[in-house]
Amino acid sequence: xxKSDETLVICRxxxxxxxxxLEAIREGCRTLDEIKRMTRAGMGLCQGRTCxxxxxxxxxxxxxxxxxxxxxxxxxxxxxxxxxxAIALGAENVTEWQAMNEREG
Amino acid sequence: MASDERAGGIVHRxxxxxxxxxxxxIGTSIAYYLSKRRIDVGVVEKGYLGSGxxxxxxxxxxxxxxxxxxxxxxxxxxxxLYAELSVNLGREIHYERCGMIWTFRTPATLKKxxxxxxxxxxxxxDISHVDRAGVSDLEPHxxxxxxLGAAFCPTDGRIDPFATLRGLAAQIRNQGGSLYFNTRVxxxxxxxxxxxxxxxxxxxxxxxxxxxxxxWSPLICQSMGIGLPLRPVRGQVLITQRMPRLFTHVISxxxxxxxxxxxxxxFSSEEVGYDNRNTFSALxxxxxxxxxxxxxxxxxxxIRSFSGLRPMPxxxxxxxxxxxxxxxxxxxxxxxxxxxxxxxxxxxAQWIAEDKKDRMLDDYSLRRPSLAETPRxxxxxxxxxxxxxxxxxxxxxxx
Numbered sequence: 001x002x003k004s005d006e007t008l009v010i011c012r013x014x015x016x017x018x019x020x021x022l023e024a025i026r027e028g029c030r031t032l033d034e035i036k037r038m039t040r041a042g043m044g045l046c047q048g049r050t051c052x053x054x055x056x057x058x059x060x061x062x063x064x065x066x067x068x069x070x071x072x073x074x075x076x077x078x079x080x081x082x083x084x085x086a087i088a089l090g091a092e093n094v095t096e097w098q099a100m101n102e103r104e105g
Numbered sequence: 106m107a108s109d110e111r112a113g114g115i116v117h118r119x120x121x122x123x124x125x126x127x128x129x130x131i132g133t134s135i136a137y138y139l140s141k142r143r144i145d146v147g148v149v150e151k152g153y154l155g156s157g158x159x160x161x162x163x164x165x166x167x168x169x170x171x172x173x174x175x176x177x178x179x180x181x182x183x184x185x186l187y188a189e190l191s192v193n194l195g196r197e198i199h200y201e202r203c204g205m206i207w208t209f210r211t212p213a214t215l216k217k218x219x220x221x222x223x224x225x226x227x228x229x230x231d232i233s234h235v236d237r238a239g240v241s242d243l244e245p246h247x248x249x250x251x252x253l254g255a256a257f258c259p260t261d262g263r264i265d266p267f268a269t270l271r272g273l274a275a276q277i278r279n280q281g282g283s284l285y286f287n288t289r290v291x292x293x294x295x296x297x298x299x300x301x302x303x304x305x306x307x308x309x310x311x312x313x314x315x316x317x318x319x320x321w322s323p324l325i326c327q328s329m330g331i332g333l334p335l336r337p338v339r340g341q342v343l344i345t346q347r348m349p350r351l352f353t354h355v356i357s358x359x360x361x362x363x364x365x366x367x368x369x370x371x372f373s374s375e376e377v378g379y380d381n382r383n384t385f386s387a388l389x390x391x392x393x394x395x396x397x398x399x400x401x402x403x404x405x406x407x408i409r410s411f412s413g414l415r416p417m418p419x420x421x422x423x424x425x426x427x428x429x430x431x432x433x434x435x436x437x438x439x440x441x442x443x444x445x446x447x448x449x450x451x452x453x454a455q456w457i458a459e460d461k462k463d464r465m466l467d468d469y470s471l472r473r474p475s476l477a478e479t480p481r482x483x484x485x486x487x488x489x490x491x492x493x494x495x496x497x498x499x500x501x502x503x504x
Contacts, residue, residue: 027275028286034153037160037267040365045346045408077383081346081406084370084392088403090385091393 010058011051013044021055025062032056032073045081048073118307119283121147123457124300126290126325127317128152129159130266130442133273133284134450135315135457140280142458147282147311149304151289155270157319159442161381161413163342163361163369164266166444167205169232169258170221170357175468176422177225179448182465186447187264196272198264199364204354205261206235206243208252208398215253222256232258246351247360247399263355265364266443290318292328295431313457315435319416320379322424322438331428334476335438337379337414338483341387342371343395345405359395368405370395374415376483383410415440417483420475425453425466436471 006019016039024038032048032055035041041055042048056070078087123139125132128150139146150156166187168180187200209215218234225232235257237249243257274284285306293314294301300314316322323333347366355361362368373387388410396403416438418424423439437453439445448465456462 027271028284029153030287031153037153037155038271040267043409047408076412077385077388077410078407081408083403084343084345084396084405084407085403087343087388087407088392088396089389091389092386 010054011039011041011044011048013046013050014040014042016041016051018058021058022062025059025064030059030064031071032059033071035059036073042073047075116307118285118309119147120309121145121283121311123147123313123315124149124302124309124311125315125317126150126302127157127315127319127322128154128270128274128284128286129157129317129319130155130270130446131159131319131437131439131449132315132317133270133277134446135317135437135453136277136282136284136450137273137280138450138454139458140277140282142454143281144454144458145281146277147309148277148284149288149290149302149309150284150286151305151318151321153286154274154284155267157321158413158415158440159266159270159319161340161342161411162266162443163371164263164269164363164443165205165261165355165357165361166200166264167258167261167355167357168444169205169225169230169261170207170218170256172221172224173468174224174228174230175465177230178228179423179465180441180444181230182451183445183448184260186451190269190272190447194272194276196268196275198269198272200262200264201364202260202262204243204257204259205357206240206354207256207357208240208247209254209256210251212253218254218256230258231260232256243354244352244356246401247356248397251397257354261355263361263363264443269443290325293325293434295329295434297433300434313433313435315437315453315457316428317437319438319442320414322416322436326428326436329428329431329434331430333424333436333438334419334471335416335424336376336419336480338417338440339375339377339381339412339414340372341375341383341391341410341412342369343388343391343407344369344409344411345402346408348405351399351401356398359391360399367408368402370402374483379414381412381414383412416442417480418476419480420473420478422475423449423469424471424476425449425469426471429471 008018029035059065122145125148136146171177235255288306291303302309320337326333345368352362428434452463
């Protein structure tokens with residue numbers, strides 16, 4: 001019987017509940033990056049900004065981590081959503097790129 | 106009894122019938138099919154489930170356009186097994202047979218494509234030629250201006266790689282196997298009857314060993330004085346926020362809108378060693394290329410980039426064999442692990458468990474001559490670095 005707070009949504013972007021995170025921890029996940037991959041928490045628009053701290057608190061509460069031990073989720077470009085067009089500005093070698101794609105398929 | 110162990114110090118660990126090094130798609134698939142055959146299997150992984158290339162992929166499952174024909178048929182077998190996998194695992198892996206399109210934009214690629222279509226079609230693979238209008242019908246949001254023709258396979262598609270890995274791991278445990286994470290192999294001590302695996306989490310022993318460690322397989326083999334002809338080839342990827350359904354099919358190599366609605370865009374092919382960083386140069390090129398292919402994506406918001414290091418054998422084909430001089434040590438490493446994984450898993454498990462080597466594995470011997478040739482290098486996608494200051498790319502995003 002799930003406890004009453006297990007329906008709490010921890011990751012708002014991907015709508016991942018506390019129950020799903022606990023399940024991932026039961027299956028062996030010990031880090032934020034693992035929980036992210038197994039539950040999708042942290043894969044949404046805010047890329048873990050909202051849920052990371054909550055998930056680390058759950059990990060501590062479950063006895064998996066000591067306080068302050070959670071390794072943050074790996075950060076990659078972009079730090080905030082940017083349009084494809086903004087990224088494309090400055091691309092110099094598209095024809096070379098297309099040739100590579102055509103060759104490698 | 107299943108147990109995932111994390112420990113420091115060198116202790117003697119539980120023995121298994123077969124040890125598998127590597128917790129990616131190949132390692133877990135082999136372990137799954139071994140445990141299905143009631144073999145006590147232990148998977149040893151230096152990171153976490155799918156922390157290598159299997160966790161940095163678009164999840165494509167395709168057979169068409171692979172050459173030679175046997176290679177395409179290996180992928181077809183994998184598709185068959187994927188079709189049963191959700192039911193067998195009791196978990197949704199989101200296997201979609203959404204179809205795959207390959208566009209040809211030069212006379213040379215069109216001609217080459219026609220040859221492959223003909224060869225694969227003759228072998229019973231469901232692939233056909235589609236003209237420019239046909240591409241537009243299939244994918245209205247693709248710009249067809251520069252398309253001369255295309256190939257289409259209605260049964261190729263994609264999976265959710267993380268859901269699949271998770272389901273495989275759970276079923277390995279259900280079937281009596283174990284997975285050991287954060288457990289790095291320090292050295293392999295081969296033996297005719299018993300292989301000893303010295304790891305950061307203790308010593309394991311088993312009569313048989315499988316090395317399915319992707320780009321790390323060569324290093325493990327090196328510790329036994331054996332060279333493995335495989336090196337990493339980086340693929341960089343962009344991913345959009347979740348968007349309304351624009352694309353139904355996978356457009357090779359580059360556009361795949363997954364079941365959640367995020368569109369995966371890519372990819373590069375670069376030989377940069379064991380460097381899985383992203384570079385502005387590659388991401389800019391991907392972005393510009395995608396805008397040319399689908400101009401309305403220019404305003405799509407990118408939420409993440411990622412990068413995977415494909416295990417690339419020297420001749421581009423899987424390495425599925427016993428190690429020379431070691432009948433009880435197997436290697437199974439390749440790129441396209443997601444696509445080929447179930448077939449490789451089942452055939453290798455059959456070989457390891459029942460000593461029956463299926464003919465489908467014949468082409469992937471370590472002794473094949475093509476592995477001795479010097480591989481054609483993949484160039485890095487331009488220089489690393491922040492290049493927004495250089496204006497040369499403005500022409501690439503003309504409206």
